[in-house]
Amino acid sequence: MNRYLRYSVPLIVFGIIAAFLYKGLSMNPREIPSPLIGKSIPEFSLPSVESAQTMINDQNLKGKIYLLNVWATWCVSCRAEHDTLVHLARSGKVEIVGLNWKDERVKAQAWLQQLGDPYTVNIFDKKGRTAIDLGVYGAPETFLVDGDGIIHYKHAGPLTLGVFNETLLPMINDLKAKGS
Amino acid sequence: MRLFLFSFIYLLGLTTLQAATLAEYSFEDPAQDEDFREIIEEMRCLVCQNESLAGSNAELAIDLRNEIYDMMKGGQSKGEIIDFMVARYGDFVLYSPPVKPSTYPIWFGPLIVFLIGGVVLFRIIRRKNQSRETELSEAEQQRLDKLLNQSNEQRDTNQ
Numbered sequence: 398m399n400r401y402l403r404y405s406v407p408l409i410v411f412g413i414i415a416a417f418l419y420k421g422l423s424m425n426p427r428e429i430p431s432p433l434i435g436k437s438i439p440e441f442s443l444p445s446v447e448s449a450q451t452m453i454n455d456q457n458l459k460g461k462i463y464l465l466n467v468w469a470t471w472c473v474s475c476r477a478e479h480d481t482l483v484h485l486a487r488s489g490k491v492e493i494v495g496l497n498w499k500d501e502r503v504k505a506q507a508w509l510q511q512l513g514d515p516y517t518v519n520i521f522d523k524k525g526r527t528a529i530d531l532g533v534y535g536a537p538e539t540f541l542v543d544g545d546g547i548i549h550y551k552h553a554g555p556l557t558l559g560v561f562n563e564t565l566l567p568m569i570n571d572l573k574a575k576g577s
Numbered sequence: 578m579r580l581f582l583f584s585f586i587y588l589l590g591l592t593t594l595q596a597a598t599l600a601e602y603s604f605e606d607p608a609q610d611e612d613f614r615e616i617i618e619e620m621r622c623l624v625c626q627n628e629s630l631a632g633s634n635a636e637l638a639i640d641l642r643n644e645i646y647d648m649m650k651g652g653q654s655k656g657e658i659i660d661f662m663v664a665r666y667g668d669f670v671l672y673s674p675p676v677k678p679s680t681y682p683i684w685f686g687p688l689i690v691f692l693i694g695g696v697v698l699f700r701i702i703r704r705k706n707q708s709r710e711t712e713l714s715e716a717e718q719q720r721l722d723k724l725l726n727q728s729n730e731q732r733d734t735n736q
Contacts, residue, residue: 426626432667499636525640532665534623534637 431532431551438465438546439530446497446505446519453520455546462572463492464565465540466516466556467528470504472536478555479512485561486515491569495519498528498536541565543572599631602646612655617642620662621670629672 442454466482468475486493495516497505502521509519522528531540534553541550550568552560599617604610614631620641622633630638630645641662648658662670674680713721 429623429669430667432664525637526644529640529644530665532667534666 427535427553429534429553431548433532433540433548434551436548438540438542438548439527441520441522441527441530443527444521446495446502446509446516446521449502449521453518458494458518458542459546460544461492462541462543462569463494463517464556465494465496465531465542467496467498467531467533467536467538467540469498469500469536470508471500472498474555475537476512478537478557479515481556481558481561482515483513484558485556486517490561490566492517494542496528496531496533497521498533499523499525539565541568602642604649609649613646613649616645616655616658619672620645621672623666623670 438455438458440455442452445451445453464485468479482493485491493515495518497519499522502523505519505521509516520527525533531538537555539552539556540548542548549572550565552565599614602613604613617631618629620630622628622630622635622638622641624635624637625633628635628638630641645658645662648661653661659671668674668680674683676684
């Protein structure tokens, strides 16, 4: 074997290991690809945060593009993203539907009163059963859902204007162009 | 030795602790009991990613354990429950990833590296064996004889 080739073998092996480590260590283990992309939101029938008597189901939400935001008052990052949600709701760029996850109704209502309510509809999932069907593993999580109830994107962690403008807004515009 | 004993007792304590938190899940059929324990050992808790559903006390892990328990009580098989979990949380929820094209590197990569190592090792050993010749050539034999004679003569003169 060529002498130079032979001495370069360790270097090549090092290069391969370094490439894998670089890629592997820069990935965020919190970003788990959702198997629900391209699928329908799960069937559910739950009360609203506002009133235990008002029932909401998955059919009620059809016919519009919206962000489905999983939140809770015990979730610190939800507090961090709340102002962004209020800002987005006011801008009128997209509707936001809330899924209040394993929370207490009184606390949730107080939170919305105090910090503003960005949600057009707010679902109260006390037991977290619908959240399991949505594959939620930590709040906040935000899904982009089209008029047929199909999930197009999932963002785990607090939603920022950057994420919204760079990723979600183009997808929303695409969906609107398709007339969904 | 004492350290070893301490750590042994500590580990013993851990297992009983875990058993205690899982005591609430009981089945009449011992096979079902075994299945249940197997499932929650094989599933990752998505909140605390290095713990299994069996070992985690995160809220979500408790909810998922209850869900799996209810499903088993409802007569669903292990396969159905695993499908249920994968449909919601993806393959990531499984500690051992399924064998499919995108996971071939992790399943077969180590074997391939092992085989490459074996081939390299084999070649090195064979080359070493070739270079270590046991037979002397004609010229070498003559030189050896000459050296031996020389040293013998030297010894004789010294005596």
